[in-house]
Amino acid sequence: MEEKKLVSFLQQTKKILSDFFPLNSVALFPLMYSSLVWALNRKAEIKTKVLELEVWLDPDILKNKADEFVLNFFESRPGLREAYAEELSKKDLKGLKAAFKFLYPVVGLEDPFLENLFSLELREGNYRRLGDDFESRLSRALSEIQAARARPEFWKRLKTICGEFLNLGWSLMTEAEVRKQLRELFSSLE
Amino acid sequence: MALTEKEKRQGPAPVTFYWPGIVLLILFLFGSCASSLQEAKTTFAQAQILDRSFKTEQAAGLYKKTLEEINREIRKKPSAQAYLLKGQVEVKLEKWPEAEDSFRLAASLGDEKAGSWAKEVSLYGLALSLEQRGFGQSSARLYDLLIEKGEFSPVVMASVGKLVDYQLKTLDEVSSSQKDKILSGSIKTVEKALADDPACGYYHYLLGQLLGHQKKYVESFEEAAIARELGLPSEKILRDNDNQIIFCYQQLKQSMSQDDFERFYKGYNSWVKKWGWADEITPDWKRR
DSSP: OOHHHHHHHHHHHHHHHHTTSOTTOSSHHHHHHHHHHHHHHTOSOHHHHHHHHHHHTSOOSOOOOOHHHHHHHHHTSHHHHHHTHHHHHHTOHHHHHHHHHHHIIIIISOOHHHHHHTHHHHHHTOHHHHHHHHHHHHHHHHHHHHHHHTSTHHHHHHHHHHHHHHHTOOTTSOHHHHHHHHHHHHHHHO | OOOOHHHHHHOSOOHHHHHHHHHHHHHHHHHHHHHHHHHHHHHHHHHHHHHHTTOHHHHHHHHHHHHHHHHHHHHHOOOHHHHHHHHHHHHHTTOHHHHHHHHHHHHHTTOHHHHHHHHHHHHHHHHHHHHHTTOHHHHHHHHHHHHHHOOOHHHHHHHHHHHHHHHHHGGGGSOHHHHHHHHHHHHHHHHHHHHHOTTOHHHHHHHHHHHHHTTOHHHHHHHHHHHHHHOOSSHHHHHHHHHHHHHHHHHHHHHSOHHHHHHHHHHHHHHHHHHTOSBTTBOTTSOO
């Protein structure tokens, strides 16, 4: 994918969608990123996916995991292993489980919306701040999206953007490759 | 419009004159009402097929489409059948309070089973709100009651998951012998549910998780693999189930003898190939 073309597409998208969001919005980029990833997967209507955000963020998975699973989650990821070295060395499962609650949906389940909402923390490996800010930033982002989706033009523009994104031609790339490229370009947009 | 002299003499046209038009109008109205409910039923059936065949995201889209169709039908012609279908779709979308209202309306319009479904949905909603307010034990009793006496399978399934998660939450606060007792009890609950519905991927997922707590990693892997094959209710559960599969693989790699692991690996590798994973620990959705 030609980078110049994609950058100009993303800048245009940002311009169009920023009409719906407040200045310094926390939801704009996560919504852009996750919508493009969902569009790429063609898993469902974008509207359905955005409406499902709140449901998705309260997963009906079994939240209480075995101690070994939690330890493995931190130990098998170098960034987490480093950030939580103290808890790991002391086998402080209480502390690790408290952090796991926030980190697992972002790092373990790789939700694209959350991945972008905390992109800075993920890039910097600042997992502790991710945990500290998780609830407040998420609830702010969801309320911004709620306000945006109440405006009738919102869905139309989002749908058009996703359609144009697919027309850029991604058929030869895997989701992981596209996500990687998008992540890099999104950081330059911020 | 003024009548001509001729029309005044003839008087109003006989009813038979309008018959073909009236019949066509009735047929049109009847046809459009029937087709609207029929359309919703067809979409619902398609969504259920997708649900069962593991395409949960597309299924969610179709459930929402069904809801739009059934709301159109209800605006035109409210009926017990339409409200019953609406309630079922709302359950699929986890809109519990709305589903309860729909089942109550279906019951008031004459559907017998809708009454008991409404009660079950209402109890489930109550259990959820008790849990959110921190009354864990009371909510667990309600989930248990729904599992024992419930007849509406989506509510029973959701209650099994909620009860098991609540029981797991208490593990950190008890001794290891009590831990074993709680885990065995949870496994019994899920096995009982599985006996009634052996093809339910979600129950196999729960069993896989519980066996992981017991450190029975081969069995846990097998249950998680069955769950993946049978299909799971949402992508987030699928991803969590995949993480359990990878976790079991990593634990077994560390703990098994080389011969045993080689035997296990042969089977594991064939699943990984079937699922189209990049390697043993990288499912298709995982960032690389």
